[in-house]
Amino acid sequence: MRIFGIAAVAAVALLSASAFAQQGAAPVPAKDKATYFPNSDFQSIWKDLEARQALNKRVLEGGAYSINVRIVKPTDPPLLHANSLDIWLVSEGSATAVTGGKLLDVKKRPNNDDAAGTSIEGGTEQPLKAGDVLYIPPGVPHGFKDIKGFRAFLIRFDTK
Numbered sequence: 088m089r090i091f092g093i094a095a096v097a098a099v100a101l102l103s104a105s106a107f108a109q110q111g112a113a114p115v116p117a118k119d120k121a122t123y124f125p126n127s128d129f130q131s132i133w134k135d136l137e138a139r140q141a142l143n144k145r146v147l148e149g150g151a152y153s154i155n156v157r158i159v160k161p162t163d164p165p166l167l168h169a170n171s172l173d174i175w176l177v178s179e180g181s182a183t184a185v186t187g188g189k190l191l192d193v194k195k196r197p198n199n200d201d202a203a204g205t206s207i208e209g210g211t212e213q214p215l216k217a218g219d220v221l222y223i224p225p226g227v228p229h230g231f232k233d234i235k236g237f238r239a240f241l242i243r244f245d246t247k
Contacts, residue, residue, distance in 0.1 A: 113145035165230025175221040180236030190228035
């Protein structure tokens with residue numbers, strides 16, 4: 088898969104429903120039309136997440152894929168997804184992504200394909216800032232450090 092192909096699919100999914108900001112559960116996308124999310128709704132979601140000290144809001148649930156509004160905190164553990172890939176579209180702030188290497192003290196999370204660890208040994212560091220895109224294939228450990236106001240759209244695809 089090419090990252091631009093995946094990002095294009097995600098962008099198409101991002102083009103048609105404003106009610107997601109008011110709903111508790113993420114809407115399921117229509118199969119016969121695009122879905123649009125106005126920036127004003129995203130700004131409201133960021134404010135709500137910060138006020139509630141929450142980290143994530145799913146804005147679209149497509150079964151094999153999802154789109155999330157995400158705030159990353161220094162206390163978030165590094166993760167590994169066995170059967171899904173992540174695309175991080177950085178919208179604000181900065182962080183250093185640590186990817187690859189070995190996830191230490193691995194603990195499988197219940198009810199999904201995630202495993203969390205305490206740190207990553209031997210990973211590659213990549214600075215991230217607004218406008219950057221980070222693609223993480225299944226099975227690759229990933230985490231963030233040096234986090235300063237880091238906000239991103241997290242698009243996840245199940246690959247198996």
